[in-house]
Amino acid sequence: MQSIDSLRELNSKLLAEISELMKVNAELKDKNAEIPDLKRKFAEIESEKVELKARIAEILRQAVEENQLSMATHHEKPLVDKKMDTSLPEELIPEVIAKQSVSAVNISVMDQCDQTTLEDKETNAFLDEVRKKKISDEIRQRNRKKKLQA
Structure with missing residues (x-):
């Protein structure tokens, strides 16, 4: 009789363990269902990143052109040769933008000084x-x- 009771006790422990494993399995299925959403969001972010880099390059190109025109109107030598390729490696873009903004600030200050x-x-x-x-x-x-x- 004791072996039947111990088997029943073991059986209930196993059923409890199985129930717990089923809960864990259900949670894992839910998390696995999130993976495609996360992959889609990641792809969207990467796409936006590429678009932003393209916009930055375009703005940088326009700033270089404006600089050349400004220098030409003031009869000064342009900072960038017109024949120069304005496409830049990604790692240089922030540095060039920083220089351009400083240059833009200097130009605006000079313009304000000239407008007495x-x-x-x-x-x-x-x-x-x-x-x-x-x-x-x-x-x-x-x-x-x-x-x-x-």
């Missing part, structure tokens, strides 16, 4: 004349002192 109003120009001219007159007066005064001492 007529009133500002007149004010600057007046201040220059006042400064020159003051310096002339100081020179005359020093010369007078020298004459008086001599």
Whole structure:
């Protein structure tokens, strides 16, 4: 009788283990069902990455062209030769963009400096004349002192 009871006990343990394994199996099936979704999302992200790199290259090409036009209008030597290939290796793109943005900032600052109003120009001219007159007066005064001492 004891062997039947121990077999029944073993059987219930095995049934509990089987039930647990079935739950784990169901969870794994759910996770496996997610894999195609994750693969699709990964492919979408990779596609967006390629599109963004293409847009960055296009923007960079346009910036180089604008730089050349700007330099030509200011009669300066362009930073990039027109015959130069503007396609760049991916690892250089961020570095070139950083340089272009610094260059763009410098150009905009220079443009702002060149766009002084007529009133500002007149004010600057007046201040220059006042400064020159003051310096002339100081020179005359020093010369007078020298004459008086001599």
